[in-house]
Amino acid sequence: MARLGLPGSTPAERAQVLVEAIQSALANVNTTNTTSATNSSLTTATAQLSSDGVVGNIVSTVESLLFPSSTPSTIRGVLLGLLNRTVTIVTPFDSVTGTLIAVQRDYAVLVNAAGQTVLIPFNNIESVSTAA
Numbered sequence: 001m002a003r004l005g006l007p008g009s010t011p012a013e014r015a016q017v018l019v020e021a022i023q024s025a026l027a028n029v030n031t032t033n034t035t036s037a038t039n040s041s042l043t044t045a046t047a048q049l050s051s052d053g054v055v056g057n058i059v060s061t062v063e064s065l066l067f068p069s070s071t072p073s074t075i076r077g078v079l080l081g082l083l084n085r086t087v088t089i090v091t092p093f094d095s096v097t098g099t100l101i102a103v104q105r106d107y108a109v110l111v112n113a114a115g116q117t118v119l120i121p122f123n124n125i126e127s128v129s130t131a132a
Contacts (some may be wrong), residue, residue: 015062022058075122079103090122097131107132 008014072078080103088097097120098110111116
């Protein structure tokens with residue numbers, strides 16, 4: 001994992017600097033999207049939803065950096081440790097192999113070999129393994 005040279009003497013201070021920088025960048029993105037899509041509510045809404053997903057992922061990552069645990073105690077914790085890796089998730093319906101690109105509050109997001117985005121609710125996950 002790459003280290004960021006953020007100012008601050010504690011992890012909490014560095015995390016705060018990171019969060020403020022991201023919020024500022026997202027505010028600029030939202031302003032640009034709103035201005036260029038004045039006549040398109042759908043485009044603006046889509047941009048906002050995308051930004052919210054980014055913020056959720058960043059918050060999850062910052063939380064995991066600030067409060068590391070040697071052994072994850074939740075499925076979400078396990079999945080956060082596998083972000084950007086190829087995993088196989090088994091559900092009662094099927095097994096899905098792909099790159100884990102996001103972990104939300106109650107579901108995981110994978111991109112399979114066909115390039116399709118697959119959303120898997122935590123309550124349907126029976127097992128998770130790294131793919132060979």
